[in-house]
Amino acid sequence: MNLLAWVHRALPQPKITIARWIALTTLTAMLFLMLLKVLFSLLLSVWAQPPLLESGLIERVAAITRILDAAPMAQRANIASAAGDGSYTVQWLRRHDEAGVPVLVDAEYRKGTPVLRALLKRPDARIQAFQPSDMPEYAPERGYALMIELADKTWVLFRATNRSWGLDELPRNLIFIGLMLVSSLAVALLATRFLAKPLERFAEGARRFGKDFNAPPIPVVGPHDLRQAILAFNATQAQLKHFINDRTQMLAAISHDLRAPLTRMRLRAEFIDDAQLQAKLFKDVDEMQAMVDAALGFFRDDARLEQTTVFDLGELLLTVVDDFKDAGVEVGLSGPHHCVYTGRPVGIRRVLVNLIDNAAKYGREPTVVLAVTARQIEITVQDRGPGILPELLEQVFAPFYRIEGSRNRNTGGVGLGLPAARAIVLEQGGSLTLGNRPGGGLQARVTLPLG
Numbered sequence: 001m002n003l004l005a006w007v008h009r010a011l012p013q014p015k016i017t018i019a020r021w022i023a024l025t026t027l028t029a030m031l032f033l034m035l036l037k038v039l040f041s042l043l044l045s046v047w048a049q050p051p052l053l054e055s056g057l058i059e060r061v062a063a064i065t066r067i068l069d070a071a072p073m074a075q076r077a078n079i080a081s082a083a084g085d086g087s088y089t090v091q092w093l094r095r096h097d098e099a100g101v102p103v104l105v106d107a108e109y110r111k112g113t114p115v116l117r118a119l120l121k122r123p124d125a126r127i128q129a130f131q132p133s134d135m136p137e138y139a140p141e142r143g144y145a146l147m148i149e150l151a152d153k154t155w156v157l158f159r160a161t162n163r164s165w166g167l168d169e170l171p172r173n174l175i176f177i178g179l180m181l182v183s184s185l186a187v188a189l190l191a192t193r194f195l196a197k198p199l200e201r202f203a204e205g206a207r208r209f210g211k212d213f214n215a216p217p218i219p220v221v222g223p224h225d226l227r228q229a230i231l232a233f234n235a236t237q238a239q240l241k242h243f244i245n246d247r248t249q250m251l252a253a254i255s256h257d258l259r260a261p262l263t264r265m266r267l268r269a270e271f272i273d274d275a276q277l278q279a280k281l282f283k284d285v286d287e288m289q290a291m292v293d294a295a296l297g298f299f300r301d302d303a304r305l306e307q308t309t310v311f312d313l314g315e316l317l318l319t320v321v322d323d324f325k326d327a328g329v330e331v332g333l334s335g336p337h338h339c340v341y342t343g344r345p346v347g348i349r350r351v352l353v354n355l356i357d358n359a360a361k362y363g364r365e366p367t368v369v370l371a372v373t374a375r376q377i378e379i380t381v382q383d384r385g386p387g388i389l390p391e392l393l394e395q396v397f398a399p400f401y402r403i404e405g406s407r408n409r410n411t412g413g414v415g416l417g418l419p420a421a422r423a424i425v426l427e428q429g430g431s432l433t434l435g436n437r438p439g440g441g442l443q444a445r446v447t448l449p450l451g
Contacts (some may be wrong), residue, residue, distance in 0.1 A: 335370025
């Protein structure tokens with residue numbers, strides 16, 4: 001055992017790369033197809049070309065022999081010539097040596113002789129059969145031959161150049177081609193499935209990580225270069241998790257450190273005698289506090305770390321719209337009432353609330369339209385407000401950018417709502433775009449993939 005282990009370590013171990021994997025799979029498929037070809041040939045030789053006793057030819061041979069035996073000698077040659085068809089010829093001979101067949105020690109047709117004698121009703125009839133291999137190489141005809149002795153000691157010779165009983169050549173070839181096509185398709189599907197399975201597993205793991213940062217690592221299987229790619233992906237995934245955890249801890253510390261001086265500034269402002277200056281300072285402190293909270297919420301964003309789950313997106317939309325109606329904001333809703341989706345419901349809810357709130361705050365007649373196709377879900381939030389200049393439709397997704405140029409939290413926040421909404425949608429494999437509506441107004445389109 002130690003010797004075998006040493007030999008195993010000493011021998012070179014070739015790396016199974018994708019190129020070698022494809023070559024081995026192709027070679028295996030070709031060898032398997034060759035084996036199937038041999039098996040199909042044997043199958044057709046038995047099924048499509050049955051033995052002579054099962055082909056019905058023996059009965060015809062016996063009938064022709066009985067006719068010749070009963071016919072006058074002068075008419076036998078013509079009757080024999082007319083009895084042949086495309087698969088065999090019939091010849092009446094006065095003597096055995098006129099047949100031109102070799103003299104064999106054992107030329108008796110063992111399998112068919114009892115059947116022929118019974119059909120001829122002549123238990124003592126002499127019957128001889130010859131295969132192509134029995135014929136000499138110089139013989140003009142080297143096919144199959146069957147000789148039957150008549151009652152008057154003359155002979156009848158049945159000769160076939162090839163084994164044509166059973167199916168004709170065209171049906172046999174069509175059957176063979178059909179079997180080869182079906183088997184080739186089956187082998188190709190199995191080969192491609194065997195090769196594509198590791199790649200599909202890798203792609204599925206990558207998609208799963210795109211929707212869930214806490215997804216488990218991808219199993220390291222497959223060819224060498226694919227395993228190296230999976231190892232690199234798993235290492236990157238681990239680094240990203242470590243970075244996210246470190247960032248969350250750092251932002252928590254920053255949040256504590258920033259809130260302490262803001263609290264001290266508010267306390268010191270309480271001792272300012274100038275009421276106007278005190279109000280301005282309180283306003284600045286409140287705005288700084290709002291900016292810090294919004295920035296920390298954007299960078300920490302617990303919704304991005306939410307686990308994916310299956311939920312009813314139609315019900316979620318209805319709940320969000322009802323919440324706005326309870327707050328006195330009329331929001332229209334159209335589309336299916338039920339839509340099963342796999343994603344992060346808290347994050348999706350946050351996106352919808354942000355978009356509907358913007359439509360209600362900056363426009364009028366906010367409306368939500370839900371459309372479902374076989375490949376994706378589309379949620380459109382529309383309003384009839386002033387819209388946005390075309391050159392600003394993408395710029396508004398930049399962090400801290402606000403069209404009105406004000407940093408007052410009472411006039412529209414700090415400019416992190418749309419960037420956070422787009423980040424949530426992108427992390428679920430979707431897209432968020434803005435566009436102006438014909439006739440005035442803005443529409444935000446959220447597209448989420450299915451499957």
